[in-house]
Amino acid sequence: MKKFVNDPQQFVPEMLKGLALANPDTLTYVPEYNLIMRKSGPSDDKVSIVQGSGSGHEPAHVMVVGPGMLDAACPGDVFAAPPMDYVYETTKLVNSAKGVLLLVNNYTGDRMAFDMAQELSLADGITVKTLFIDDDVAVKDSTWTVGRRGVAGNFFVIKAVGAAAEAGADLDELMRIGEKVVSVTRSMGLALTACTPPAKGAPLFELGPDEIEIGVGIHGEPGRRRAKIAPANELVDILLDPVITDLPFVAGDRVALMVNGLGGTPISELYLVYGIAHDKLEALGISVARSYVGEYCTSLDMAGASITLVKLDDEIEGLLAAPAEVGVRIF
Amino acid sequence: MKKFVNDPQQFVPEMLKGLALANPDTLTYVPEYNLIMRKSGPSDDKVSIVQGSGSGHEPAHVMVVGPGMLDAACPGDVFAAPPMDYVYETTKLVNSAKGVLLLVNNYTGDRMAFDMAQELSLADGITVKTLFIDDDVAVKDSTWTVGRRGVAGNFFVIKAVGAAAEAGADLDELMRIGEKVVSVTRSMGLALTACTPPAKGAPLFELGPDEIEIGVGIHGEPGRRRAKIAPANELVDILLDPVITDLPFVAGDRVALMVNGLGGTPISELYLVYGIAHDKLEALGISVARSYVGEYCTSLDMAGASITLVKLDDEIEGLLAAPAEVGVRIF
Amino acid sequence: MTSLSDAEFIVRTIAQTAVDNEKYFGDLDSVVGDGDLGFSLARGFEIVLKDWDSFDRTDAGTFLQKVGITITGRIGGTSGPIWGTAFLRSASVAKAHDGELGGDDVVAMLRSAMEGIMARGGASLGDKTLLDVLAPMTDAIEQGVATGQGGAAVMASAAASARAAAEATTPMIAKRGRAAYTGERSIGSPDAGGVAVAVIAEALAANWDSPEHTQQNTAN
Amino acid sequence: MTSLSDAEFIVRTIAQTAVDNEKYFGDLDSVVGDGDLGFSLARGFEIVLKDWDSFDRTDAGTFLQKVGITITGRIGGTSGPIWGTAFLRSASVAKAHDGELGGDDVVAMLRSAMEGIMARGGASLGDKTLLDVLAPMTDAIEQGVATGQGGAAVMASAAASARAAAEATTPMIAKRGRAAYTGERSIGSPDAGGVAVAVIAEALAANWDSPEHTQQNTAN
């Protein structure tokens, strides 16, 4: 394994420490609970918004704490849902008179940790609601599975409820907005390479030199099927078609289009993918009103990309356009 | 080769097209000259600033065109200086009564293309000056070489002259500021993996599973020496020590610290590196006043990182803090 | 069975086995899962071992409850809530019971643990989870106890049954956990959590008559 | 020598060789350079071939000048300015000369091209660049012309000398171009640009008496 890492067990804490050192005016790091929160702390005039998840998805979610986005993030170790205590302690630390909204990507471990933390917090008299995000169309939503996974689409949920919370919306209103965004957001990803968790020190699965993994999740879980590498035009079809047909998105729709890098794919390739996807959507009469290209929800060093579409209405478009400020910046 | 690419020869044009489609309100793309410029065009109240270079370094430089940064960027093909015509045409397109400043990383091909374009532009009556950037301490600055390379430090030059130009500084003033920033900026990089140019379709050099390349440039040129992978603490020493001793940076200095990803290294690792470097600098009495973590100047999909330090004075610090807006954004 | 010392032996063996098998459990979980099982269990049970002396030892039930709180609160992934629930449920059964715990009580504790896991994570038997190992293992213990076997013999047959059950998960399709997302591709490799249970059962069986267990018993 | 048709043959052969060897030249440049030489030359000379019919053919000098402008303006990397300068300098010598160009003129054109390259890129002989191949190759042509050899024979000895010179760059330390950054590590592989010159010289020698060249001569 070739990575910038000291003791693999300290990978997450050392990353969080660096994040806090780089953003001393805006972020507070609470090492005991892997917790990153706004330096300004919670306000009783605003619902506090928290997202937790496994680590390894940076910038999600520790690097999107800031005005207009999250109030705190409590990640677990790499690809492991946070222990329940982390969530519970985070909830207590950001408690606001207007309540706390917990955003959770739909995975068993995360659901259970947040469920239990919510129970404990409610027992403490904290008003808490939990919203589950499940935008991944790669996973069939049949009765025998655990439902769809939450992947890069969670960015839009955070952005929308973050903006609404800043404008004073109450907890029920945020739940309504968040559920609406989830209901119109769909994603699909593919991997060109496997990722290597520091603690494992080796790739999570083997891909041949010309193989790709389609419908991969963000935890290095293998996807639904393997295929041969193909020209970018075809790869975009593989990602875009199931997304379009799922909601479905139809001619006349206005959408936000996100091309998300999985960690090891350079931004040059992401823009190339963006251009192709944009053209295909416009050809279908679907108009791209907002564009997002870069890394939003990664899988460590995995090369690959996902495409997310959000069907816009005036409310969602306004919330996405609202200003926000986060710890990751280039200035 | 596993990449998002159609025809490798169209890699750069397709990327630029995507960039322009994603930023329809702010950027104009001129396919004939690989040119990305501000949609608003040049203004006679402001010196126009242009940077060109080979492609493959994104976001440098096509993705940092915008208010407070570049007026235009004219990249060549992957790792190849732009043909002289591209530079000349760009200069004509952004011509302003206050003149044009050309920023050039110090490589033979780039120098020659910009020199010739400057000659032609001057003959056309356009006021042009050229500033060379050479921040890479990995290359010894002896008489028999072509001098040092320009690497990620070019970001600070762009940012400083970009801010000053926006405030109305004239061309001579920008040259003074740019030269000052170059004189206090030093960088050093290392690669964990080689990069794969689309047209070559294979890695530019071979690195063993536990080998790293120290002092690597941003074009996949091999570096000065090879070493074994080591803990992040040691890798940071390898990067930081030659940077610190070169200027030298000394106790009492205020600096900007940049940890730049080379394209394939996830931001989690970059923050981990940042935290280590920050601590080491503070231990030496060098205080980190501004922090930059992310991808600024990459080498396609190369895993690795570089560290840049800028010695700050009030003028430079003020210019770095000035607002700017570029095409790459996460909102 | 001197309940507290048995509980101590069992918890310590589970913890030590989790720490010792970090890499192996991680590799098992990376076949069709996300590879974090080993890390999660090892980090969590390290905390159990570190806090070992601090757990209230009023009785076996109290001890198990304190351990369960640590596991629930400090282990990440799916395993924290699942394994923590198992310990907390076992603890409740033990606490409800006055005096020394017999073989029947152990069976009741395990059955309650399984119900807790099902309630917490929504899995049923046949979903290719550790439940598919816990259930036959518990049946084996019940049968051993019913036929009057000694502790070591009961544990040996429990371990054999756990191992066989773990292997029997190989042809199943995962319907819970990260592996479920791969659908049919989860066929062909055993459930990681189930194998972990079998490995732990084997460690318990192997050490049942070891000095650490028997001396501990004597010491109490 | 009917100058224009010779110039056309030479330029076309150079262009075709650059296009045909894109991968090979790129691989050579990636040993210690950045691998773009093949791509830059191929894309640039493709433009030359595409615009082939449009170049002003008033005389050989004018033709070479128009080609040189295209190369200078449209080839990226170091090669555009370097190769473009070579063509522009050769063109100037040819234009200054009235009437048919002889062997001496070709030598003068090459010497002027080398001076132009040195002025543009600052390299000297021994810096491990294509100059270290151009110089001995030009010497060989000069000698062939002086001893009254025919065109094919002159080109054959030029090619042999270019190949030997390209190989002789292997032990040199690069002092110009991207390879220079690797210092001592540039020792042990030949200069990419120098090998490209040798390959082109060999193509010219191999085809000197081919129908494409001789028929072209006859046609004019």
Ligand SMILES: Nc1ncnc2c1ncn2[C@@H]1O[C@H](COP(=O)(O)OP(=O)(O)O)[C@@H](O)[C@H]1O
């Ligand atoms: N819903 C569930 N109920 C019971 N056991 C489960 C459930 N989901 C997963 N498991 C068990 O947990 C194991 C994986 O644990 P772990 O790796 O910690 O969780 P995650 O799947 O969140 O990464 C599986 O091998 C399986 O035995």
Ligand SMILES: Nc1ncnc2c1ncn2[C@@H]1O[C@H](COP(=O)(O)OP(=O)(O)O)[C@@H](O)[C@H]1O
């Ligand atoms: N300053 C120079 N003068 C003459 N030739 C040079 C110079 N620098 C490089 N070269 C030649 O150019 C070749 C590399 O060309 P190319 O790959 O296009 O340039 P770059 O080094 O910018 O990538 C080298 O192999 C060498 O022969």
Ligand SMILES: [Mg+2]
């Ligand atoms: Mg997990």
Ligand SMILES: [Mg+2]
């Ligand atoms: Mg180059």
Ligand SMILES: [Mg+2]
């Ligand atoms: Mg797992």
Ligand SMILES: [Mg+2]
């Ligand atoms: Mg080159």
